[in-house]
Amino acid sequence: MAGARTDGRVERGNQTRRLVLGRTMAIASVEGLDGLSIGRIASELGLSKSGVFALFGSKEELQLATIRAARAVFADQVARPAAEEPPGLGRVRRLCEAFLAYSRSRVFPGGCFFTSVSAEFSARSGPVRDAVAAARSEWVGHVRELVEEARRAGELRADLDVPQLAFELTALLEMANNDSALHADDAGYGRAAAGISARLAAAAA
Template sequence: MGKGEHTRTVILEAALAQASESGFESLTIGSLAERTGLSKSGLFAHFGSREDLQCAAIDAAAQLFADTVMKPAFAAPRGVPRLWAMFEGWLGWTQRGGLAHGCPIHAASVEYDDRPGPMRDRLVGHYRALQQALDKAVRIAIDAGHLRADLDIEQFAFDMFAIVLGYYHAARLMDDARAGERARAAFGRLLADFAVPGALP
């Protein structure tokens, strides 16, 4: 890895840490330069513009999520255990991924949900990819006989995703120590409602 490439990685790591704290709109050239010890112009030279930096940062966040949550989950046994692995990995994945604060992708999804542009487009793309991976895991759980064949996969994904969002809200803004417990109960109810009776212990 050349020096420039290494520096770029360092910058993106700092950008992820900051986005985890305060979102992507807080990613300014000046603050990032200070964080990394670079000069403004030196840092700026690695990206054509601030927007390019933000885009690179959100791509890095999506990659980190995939590596931290999805990849390990697909190593779990197929079916419902894998869905649980995904869910558990999802809750508080930022800690495991080395980010001290919130989920930067979630922050971005609120910041850009009404602001057309490359950031929004990228974000939607990453979510669609996540959706597909989730769909796949659910389909496998159906094929494995764990979940009912008449399950509406999109509805299941909606419900599961909603629980994670509820967890973020409760755990972070409301400082609810029982957020994880609540989220697991909700996901358990979701699975129970669509489980094939007797298929799992």
């Protein structure tokens, strides 16, 4: 019986944690990570402040937990669909398509979570900035890795500048996200898709 009670408390704690992080990711995508506080989240979700504090302990840990949760969502929405394709140009295209769909469908109400918080923390220092920078580096590195896979598979030119192409693809994706979020202009998604297709065609072996 004691084990069952313990398991029940753990599961309730996990459910509360998921509820809180779902809300904090949504807020941060629009207002930034500085818009988060334990008191605000407790009030908005009808939870006790002490209960939320017991789960996270500080505003900084709440921010860091939000970043970790957003990384998991990003991986599921963007990286996982691409991983279902074999290495090569098809996987690169699928990654770009998945990012555009993730942004356009507003998985987060502010568009891409990491585009929003990267701008917020780009000139700061500290653990939160480091976590944002690590997530950003992981994303850019993943794009490079998939481009390099396609080059090794013989589907892109052997002399291709892989970091340059990855930079250009990332820039097109993020510009489409920014235009949609800032100007409510979804035409950028089509322009980004066309630009990516043209760039990959130019780089093809």
